[in-house]
Amino acid sequence: MRVHLLLLPLALAACATLATANGAPATPPRSAGSKATTPDAALLGGYHWQLAKATNRYGQRIAAMFVRSEKPLQLDFDHGRVSVRNSCNGMGGNYRIVNGQLVVGPMMHTMMACANFMLNRLDSLISVRLGIRPTITVTRSGGTLLLQLHTKAGDTLVFTGIPTPETRYGGPGVTEFLEVSPQTVPCNHPLMPSSQCLDVREVHFDANGLKTGTPGDWHVLAQGIEDYTHQPGVRNVLRVKRYTVKNPPADAPAVAYVLDMVVESATAGH
Structure with missing residues (x-):
C-alpha cells in the first residue's frame, strides 16, 4: 500500500x-x-x-x-x-x-x-x-x-x-531479521515444563530491502520477543533488535530481543 x-x-x-x-x-x-x-x-x-x-x-x-x-x-x-x-x-x-x-x-x-x-x-x-x-x-x-x-x-x-530498550539495556542493539514459523514447538525450560517456544531462523536483506543469501537453520528461541505476540498459523518475518543483558539472573538468557517491525506476514501455506 x-x-x-x-x-x-x-x-x-x-x-x-x-x-x-x-x-x-x-x-x-x-x-x-x-x-x-x-x-x-x-x-x-x-x-x-x-x-x-x-x-x-x-x-x-x-x-x-x-x-x-x-x-x-x-x-x-x-x-x-x-x-x-x-x-x-x-x-x-x-x-x-x-x-x-x-x-x-x-x-x-x-x-x-x-x-x-x-x-x-x-x-x-x-x-x-x-x-x-x-x-x-x-x-x-x-x-x-x-x-x-x-x-x-x-x-x-x-x-x-x-x-527505550537502549536505555534499559545500556547500549545500542544489533539489528537482525528473524523468520518465525507458523507453529510453536515444545521446548524445555527448568521453570516452565511443557512450555512452547518460537521456532525461528535468521534471514538477510540487502540495502534495497530484498532478501539475499541463504536463511540460517531453524532453531528454538527459548525466550520471547518483546512487543511481539505470536498468532498460531501465521508466518512472520520480523526486524528485531538484539541486546546484551548485563548480569542476567541465573537460568535467564544473556540476550534480549525486541520487535522493531513486522516485515512480512502470511498465513501458513501462502
Missing part, C-alpha cells in the same frame, strides 16, 4: 480554543518531585513519552486527547525529529529547543482516514499544541520521569517516560 505524505497545517480551527483571554502567557505549573528542568536531546531520546494527563487553563481534563486507553498518545524524539504515535496518522517533523520552548517544524503525516472520528480529531489536537512553541520541562516523580508541555493558552500535557 502506498503511503502519501503531505504538510500538516498547524493553523487549524482548534487554535481558536487555545487563545487566552488576555493574550498573556500562563505560568507553567510545577509538579511534586524534583525541580523542573529543560531536557536535552539525549534525555528526550532515551524514553518513549506517553500522554498521562492533559488539562486546560482551568484545570479541566481534555478528554478528547484520550481516545484509546490501551494506546496512549506517544511522542518519540530521535536525531532531531519528533514523532507522534497512536493517533490516527503517524506524524513527525524536525524539532529544536529554544529558550526552554519546543520548536517543531512543519510536520509530515500519513494520509489515512480512521473510522473513529475522535481518533481523526486527535491528529489536529496534538499537532496544534506541538506547533505553538510550548514550554518543555522534565521533572522526576519518584523513579518516573515526567515531560511537561505547557502552552501560552494554559494547556498542560504531561507525558510519562518509558525507557
Whole structure:
C-alpha cells in the first residue's frame, strides 16, 4: 500500500480554543518531585513519552486527547525529529529547543482516514499544541520521569517516560531479521515444563530491502520477543533488535530481543 505524505497545517480551527483571554502567557505549573528542568536531546531520546494527563487553563481534563486507553498518545524524539504515535496518522517533523520552548517544524503525516472520528480529531489536537512553541520541562516523580508541555493558552500535557530498550539495556542493539514459523514447538525450560517456544531462523536483506543469501537453520528461541505476540498459523518475518543483558539472573538468557517491525506476514501455506 502506498503511503502519501503531505504538510500538516498547524493553523487549524482548534487554535481558536487555545487563545487566552488576555493574550498573556500562563505560568507553567510545577509538579511534586524534583525541580523542573529543560531536557536535552539525549534525555528526550532515551524514553518513549506517553500522554498521562492533559488539562486546560482551568484545570479541566481534555478528554478528547484520550481516545484509546490501551494506546496512549506517544511522542518519540530521535536525531532531531519528533514523532507522534497512536493517533490516527503517524506524524513527525524536525524539532529544536529554544529558550526552554519546543520548536517543531512543519510536520509530515500519513494520509489515512480512521473510522473513529475522535481518533481523526486527535491528529489536529496534538499537532496544534506541538506547533505553538510550548514550554518543555522534565521533572522526576519518584523513579518516573515526567515531560511537561505547557502552552501560552494554559494547556498542560504531561507525558510519562518509558525507557527505550537502549536505555534499559545500556547500549545500542544489533539489528537482525528473524523468520518465525507458523507453529510453536515444545521446548524445555527448568521453570516452565511443557512450555512452547518460537521456532525461528535468521534471514538477510540487502540495502534495497530484498532478501539475499541463504536463511540460517531453524532453531528454538527459548525466550520471547518483546512487543511481539505470536498468532498460531501465521508466518512472520520480523526486524528485531538484539541486546546484551548485563548480569542476567541465573537460568535467564544473556540476550534480549525486541520487535522493531513486522516485515512480512502470511498465513501458513501462502
